[in-house]
Amino acid sequence: MEKIESSSSFPQSASLSPSKLEKQAFADGFRLTAPTLAGTFAWGLVTGMAMLKSGLTISQALGMTLLVFAGSAQMSALPMIVAHAPILMIFATAIMVNLRFVIFSFVIGPHFTHLNWRKRMWLGYFSADLMIALFPRRFPSETLRQPQGKLGLFYGIAYSNWLAWQVGSILGIIGASQIPQSWGIGFAGTLALLAILVPLIINNAAAVGVAVAGVIGIVGYHLPYKLGVLLAITAGMMAAMMVDTHLKDAQ
Amino acid sequence: MSNIEIWITIAVLTLATVITRCAVFMFPNAVKLPPKVQHA
8 A cells, every 4th residue: 555645755956956846756756656557548448339339430439539538428428428428428428427526626726826717727638537547646735835746646646547548448449349349347447446545544634524425426326427426526525624623623 | 508508508417527626726715614614
């Protein structure tokens, strides 16, 4: 299990030039992301296969994976495309499924307020699920005013994650008819995500938050528009906050 | 769905990604989370 490192262990600008610091941060981002790449690749592969098997042409599937770059939203939209659901309903579903990114970006976004809007938009597009798991490990909220190394770390995580996803997805699109579903590749993706998430349970409050989110996620699995995901995240956060407050009061 | 409808759906899904992922990045000062929620 990897030790959680805060920015205090990050090389400081006193010893490295800004460009070298960002390069090193990029390499660190890649190193942090490396254990998850096989899982991301597997998820991409499954999504690529699913797109083709839902009747999309190769160009449409490639367009979807390169532009949308959101596995859960894509997977939610595919059965609706097959069922000829209204486009507005598909949009509403994608927004609901993606609402977790709004919560996530409240954590990541404030670190980049010093950049211009084009760059912030670019970063926002790449801030997928993995970012919330990895970026705050190196740069917690206490480091908001310290800009050094953040951009490099963000790009290191984002680009390696994007590349693994796209390569997997494109191979899935190309090889949709060659890879049997019985191989259970999607489950490998889930296991890889678990390997990242478990080390994030750093104290009792986090453990309670994860437990509550897990239970609500399972109970709410069949809710429409994947509302269970949003409910689970919200309930998990609230539970973690309550336990954190209670433990501090007790001290 | 026709080809054009599928392409519109892809555009709409892209819009959903951009809206949800970029909104807070674009307008970071529009809504501030309480520090306790941010920490959670």
